[in-house]
Amino acid sequence: MNTLTPTVPPARFNVWFALRRMVSGANIYVGGLIVGLVIVMAVFAPWIAPYDPAASDWLAIRQEPSWAHWMGTDDLGRDTLSRIIFGARASLSAGVISVLFAMVVGVPLGLISGYFGGWIDAAMARVTEAMLTCPFLVLAIALAAFLGPGLQNAMIAIGISASPLFIRLARGQAMVVKQEDYVDATRALGASSWRIIVRHILPNSMPPLIVQGTLTIATSILAESSLAFLGLGQLPPAPSWGSMLDAARQFLSESSEMAVFPGLAIILTVAGFNLLGDGLRRRLDRR
Amino acid sequence: MVQFILRRIAIAIPTLLIISFLIFLLQVMLPGDPALALAGEDPSPQAIAAIREKFQLDQPIPMRYLTWVANVLQGDFGMSIRTGLPVRDMLIQRLPVTFQLALMAMILAVLIAIPGGIIAALRPNSPLDYTVSSFTLAGVSVPNFFLGIMLILLFSVTLGWLPSGGYVPFASDPLGSIRSLIMPSIVLAFATSAVLMSHTRSAMLGTLNQDYIRTARAKGVSEPLIVIKHALRNALIPIITLGTIQFGELLGGAVLTEQVFGIPGFGKMLVDGVFSRDYSIVQAVVLVQAIIFLIVTVTADILYAVANPKLRHQ
Numbered sequence: 330m331n332t333l334t335p336t337v338p339p340a341r342f343n344v345w346f347a348l349r350r351m352v353s354g355a356n357i358y359v360g361g362l363i364v365g366l367v368i369v370m371a372v373f374a375p376w377i378a379p380y381d382p383a384a385s386d387w388l389a390i391r392q393e394p395s396w397a398h399w400m401g402t403d404d405l406g407r408d409t410l411s412r413i414i415f416g417a418r419a420s421l422s423a424g425v426i427s428v429l430f431a432m433v434v435g436v437p438l439g440l441i442s443g444y445f446g447g448w449i450d451a452a453m454a455r456v457t458e459a460m461l462t463c464p465f466l467v468l469a470i471a472l473a474a475f476l477g478p479g480l481q482n483a484m485i486a487i488g489i490s491a492s493p494l495f496i497r498l499a500r501g502q503a504m505v506v507k508q509e510d511y512v513d514a515t516r517a518l519g520a521s522s523w524r525i526i527v528r529h530i531l532p533n534s535m536p537p538l539i540v541q542g543t544l545t546i547a548t549s550i551l552a553e554s555s556l557a558f559l560g561l562g563q564l565p566p567a568p569s570w571g572s573m574l575d576a577a578r579q580f581l582s583e584s585s586e587m588a589v590f591p592g593l594a595i596i597l598t599v600a601g602f603n604l605l606g607d608g609l610r611r612r613l614d615r616r
Numbered sequence: 617m618v619q620f621i622l623r624r625i626a627i628a629i630p631t632l633l634i635i636s637f638l639i640f641l642l643q644v645m646l647p648g649d650p651a652l653a654l655a656g657e658d659p660s661p662q663a664i665a666a667i668r669e670k671f672q673l674d675q676p677i678p679m680r681y682l683t684w685v686a687n688v689l690q691g692d693f694g695m696s697i698r699t700g701l702p703v704r705d706m707l708i709q710r711l712p713v714t715f716q717l718a719l720m721a722m723i724l725a726v727l728i729a730i731p732g733g734i735i736a737a738l739r740p741n742s743p744l745d746y747t748v749s750s751f752t753l754a755g756v757s758v759p760n761f762f763l764g765i766m767l768i769l770l771f772s773v774t775l776g777w778l779p780s781g782g783y784v785p786f787a788s789d790p791l792g793s794i795r796s797l798i799m800p801s802i803v804l805a806f807a808t809s810a811v812l813m814s815h816t817r818s819a820m821l822g823t824l825n826q827d828y829i830r831t832a833r834a835k836g837v838s839e840p841l842i843v844i845k846h847a848l849r850n851a852l853i854p855i856i857t858l859g860t861i862q863f864g865e866l867l868g869g870a871v872l873t874e875q876v877f878g879i880p881g882f883g884k885m886l887v888d889g890v891f892s893r894d895y896s897i898v899q900a901v902v903l904v905q906a907i908i909f910l911i912v913t914v915t916a917d918i919l920y921a922v923a924n925p926k927l928r929h930q
Contacts, residue, residue, distance in 0.1 A: 459634035547757070
């Protein structure tokens with residue numbers, strides 16, 4: 330940006346401008362609140378859920394929402410609300426664990442690659458680039474197909490697919506941070522490369538990694554629900570939002586609420602993590 | 617320019633080799649005997665022996681990779697265990713379907729995203745701009761299979777305006793073909809346009825603050841002319857690059873949408889391959905998608921260099 334260009338301040342008090350400022354600052358709180366609610370739902374599911382999520386009630390098949398079943402029941406007479414509350418466990422653990430997996434694999438590789446440079450870096454850059462040529466979901470589906478269905482394999486598949494994102498980010502961070510004066514100073518004091526990476530480069534690379542991590546949790550939750558929708562994620566009868574949507578497809582004309590509620594659960598959770606990640610970025614970039 | 621293009625293609629070759637090796641490794645990851653997995657259910661001993669011979673399964677992994685690559689380079693992706701057809705023929709059959717879908721989705725996405733992004737950039741922090749931001753959040757948060765199901769519920773089940781799924785080949789009935797892809801293109805265009813719109817907005821905001829825009833205004837150039845001829849033209853370069861890459865993603869990433877609408881495209885081929893444990897199909901689809909994506913990114917880089925001569929000599 331040209332420094333001579335004056336930034337134009339809003340000429341008069343603009344309600345929308347103020348509101349937007351407020352709303353964009355609120356991203357982090359709204360996102361945090363949604364994410365917090367989902368965590369509470371997942372952790373305390375057995376105490377919150379009104380019914381057993383796997384218990385079929387043959388006298389209450391595909392009921393519309395009522396006082397007894399707030400979100401209705403599914404084709405096996407199971408309470409949709411209870412299944413959504415328990416389904417938060419699959420989505421949340423898939424999102425968080427696969428991102429942790431991706432970070433544990435990707436961040437050290439990226440830091441080493443960016444710090445040392447040379448042929449390690451060249452090789453790593455090529456592999457990362459190669460993995461990123463496959464669309465995220467396609468790679469996850471292919472990996473899950475070869476690993477076999479199940480929540481654990483879905484997490485591994487999503488984690489592997491997400492790891493190049495973290496390799497690339499950590500690599501870029503290490504390349505920037507290693508040129509800082511304090512890193513030179515530490516090196517002059519005789520610190521080993523490993524000490525510099527662990528004590529200096531890693532902590533200083535954390536803010537963007539945390540932002541990317543939060544946003545990737547959103548992507549991973551979407552990926553897990555997609556895999557579950559295809560029958561490659563959480564195996565039935567354990568509830569998962571993606572497989573609930575899959576089951577709802579054949580009853581779309583009669584019981585559309587079977588599809589609407591799990592879909593809304595996915596959208597809200599994913600939007601929550603996206604808002605939180607976006608809010609964190611604004612916060613952490615303001616250094 | 618020719619040199620730039622050749623260099624760019626040369627860079628893509630090692631990437632292609634690595635991704636092909638990674639895709640090959642998937643086969644090694646399979647639990648148990650790969651010959652059994654590749655032969656399908658209840659294979660005869662002869663069939664297993666033939667596969668073992670063809671893929672050199674008793675050889676070490678690097679040799680097996682070379683055999684696999686040699687086959688792929690000759691266009692031999694193996695046979696589908698479910699249909700018995702060569703995987704190559706299935707690829708050729710399904711690519712045009714996905715291409716038509718991606719093209720329709722991309723046209724729709726551009727028609728929504730460019731005007732939306734421009735309007736948002738012209739009135740930053742207005743209600744309209746705020747709507748555009750919300751649209752972007754929705755675009756990255758709504759799973760496309762859910763959006764697809766909701767569209768089916770609205771347009772097929774409730775209103776009865778559009779078919780709930782299936783595909784009519786373009787050659788036999790062009791109008792019916794477009795009709796059969798309306799809902800899937802809306803689904804794909806939703807997420808694509810959200811990202812494209814937010815980039816258009818920021819690119820336009822960037823150019824609208826430039827000195828030459830102020831000069832143009834001072835000269836008395838009309839506002840629409842400034843926006844379209846001066847600002848948009850200069851903002852277009854990053855938008856074209858992003859759009860090209862998104863088109864590549866559409867060609868590969870329409871898996872769930874094709875599944876929901878039962879469109880016999882490339883993405884559905886992947887899912888069908890997964891379900892029938894047809895591993896040669898899964899490998900072939902992922903590999904071809906990677907190749908398509910590489911071609912698209914190379915094209916994007918070349919387009920970028922055409923638009924911006926400074927880059928050619930770096």
